[in-house]
Amino acid sequence: MNLNIDQIRGLFPVLHQEVHGKPLIYFDNAATTQKPKAVIEALVNYYELDNSNIHRGAHALADRATRYYENTRESVRDFINAKESAEIIFTKGTTESINLVALTFGRKFIGKGDEIIISTLEHHSNIVPWQMLCEEKGAILKVIPINEAGEILFEEFEKLLSPKTKLVSIVHASNALGTINPVKKIIDAAHLVGAKVLLDGAQSTSHLEIDVQDLDCDFMAFSAHKLYGPTGLGVLFGKREVLEAMPPFLGGGEMIKEVTFEKTTYNDIPFKFEAGTPNIADVIAFKAALDFIKNLKKSEIKAHEDELLAYANELMKDIKGFIPVGTAQDKVSVLSFNINQMHPFDVGQMLDARGIAVRTGHHCTQPLMKRFGIEGTVRASFAVYNTKSEIEQLAEGVARIARLKNK
Numbered sequence: 001m002n003l004n005i006d007q008i009r010g011l012f013p014v015l016h017q018e019v020h021g022k023p024l025i026y027f028d029n030a031a032t033t034q035k036p037k038a039v040i041e042a043l044v045n046y047y048e049l050d051n052s053n054i055h056r057g058a059h060a061l062a063d064r065a066t067r068y069y070e071n072t073r074e075s076v077r078d079f080i081n082a083k084e085s086a087e088i089i090f091t092k093g094t095t096e097s098i099n100l101v102a103l104t105f106g107r108k109f110i111g112k113g114d115e116i117i118i119s120t121l122e123h124h125s126n127i128v129p130w131q132m133l134c135e136e137k138g139a140i141l142k143v144i145p146i147n148e149a150g151e152i153l154f155e156e157f158e159k160l161l162s163p164k165t166k167l168v169s170i171v172h173a174s175n176a177l178g179t180i181n182p183v184k185k186i187i188d189a190a191h192l193v194g195a196k197v198l199l200d201g202a203q204s205t206s207h208l209e210i211d212v213q214d215l216d217c218d219f220m221a222f223s224a225h226k227l228y229g230p231t232g233l234g235v236l237f238g239k240r241e242v243l244e245a246m247p248p249f250l251g252g253g254e255m256i257k258e259v260t261f262e263k264t265t266y267n268d269i270p271f272k273f274e275a276g277t278p279n280i281a282d283v284i285a286f287k288a289a290l291d292f293i294k295n296l297k298k299s300e301i302k303a304h305e306d307e308l309l310a311y312a313n314e315l316m317k318d319i320k321g322f323i324p325v326g327t328a329q330d331k332v333s334v335l336s337f338n339i340n341q342m343h344p345f346d347v348g349q350m351l352d353a354r355g356i357a358v359r360t361g362h363h364c365t366q367p368l369m370k371r372f373g374i375e376g377t378v379r380a381s382f383a384v385y386n387t388k389s390e391i392e393q394l395a396e397g398v399a400r401i402a403r404l405k406n407k
């Protein structure tokens with residue numbers, strides 16, 4: 001089956017507008033994807049028909065809202081093939097999911113002299129929480145180096161592993177370069193020394209089939225807003241036995257079984273990690289995003305995006321002054337580049353004037369930019385609703401901007 005991209009575009013109201021008098025070309029999908037009508041309608045329906053607090057009301061609206069909320073949990077379980085929906089915790093996003101692990105698992109199980117391994121490719125969200133934990137506990141942060149293409153050096157990773165390694169926290173697909181890490185191999189090697197593994201799935205979940213049972217990761221963190229879903233919502237997957245061994249994250253309503261002034265007993269997972277009234281509306285609407293992806297099939301989405309990336313590379317490679325950054329063999333649809341002697345922000349502004357939305361800068365990966373000796377890049381990231389004709393317009397824009405500089 002070939003995807004009908006025109007039909008898919010019809011489902012995204014935001015795409016049909018002009019910016020600076022030009023039709024919008026949205027290539028900032030790694031920052032956040034646009035939302036299909038079904039997601040927007042689910043939000044409106046919830047507030048118009050079902051708005052109610054969940055898990056505690058004795059009335060029809062509360063029952064309905066609770067059922068829809070838990071339906072999404074089941075959809076997420078299915079989406080990543082977790083064993084049970086109790087292993088799915090709703091958070092504010094990837095950032096909060098990673099911090100949750102650092103502040104609960106990390107505080108309990110990582111101590112002085114223990115080691116945490118991350119990679120050069122990490123987003124700040126997967127660096128800073130571990131630095132904070134290391135500072136607090138006297139633990140040590142180790143970093144896997146990468147090659148010029150932006151691929152981790154697996155042999156170097158193996159050298160870093162030891163019985164002192166308590167956690168490997170690694171990005172599945174890089175937001176800045178698109179590199180897909182060999183996570184299955186990484187997880188297997190980490191488990192051999194008894195370390196747990198957290199996957200940062202912020203950029204992989206919208207492009208790649210995810211099976212957490214097959215991967216055997218202990219944790220996976222991702223955000224709904226990069227998956228055609230609402231902002232302010234994320235997921236932490238954790239294996240039951242690991243989640244059960246962890247202390248709670250925030251204290252408050254919902255995460256308890258019984259409270260007395262002397263002692264509190266905690267609720268079962270996943271509720272132990274969901275204190276307070278959660279982001280009910282966005283959780284409910286997220287199901288529509290997951291259904292959208294499921295209906296199209298991930299493999300079809302990936303095939304279309306791969307084709308767009310290959311076409312972009314083909315059109316750009318001969319542009320004088322075009323410098324690709326991140327040329328890994330295995331990539332998601334991220335094209336990061338610079339134009340000789342131009343500041344990425346200036347390039348971004350000139351593309352914006354043509355209606356083309358890209359992201360510029362360090363992409364919250366400053367150590368990675370430093371590794372390449374650059375301040376930042378221009379990043380065009382593609383989603384299922386992008387077209388070859390949009391890629392042609394990007395290439396034409398880049399060629400014109402590069403010519404201006406070369407004059």
Ligand code: C6P
Nearest residue numbers: 030031093094095123125175202223364
């Ligand atoms: N990257 C980008 O433009 P939040 O903000 O919590 O939803 O996701 C954080 C995050 C963590 N890891 C990776 C690999 C990411 O790409 C992101 C978000 C966006 O690249 C915003 S900086």
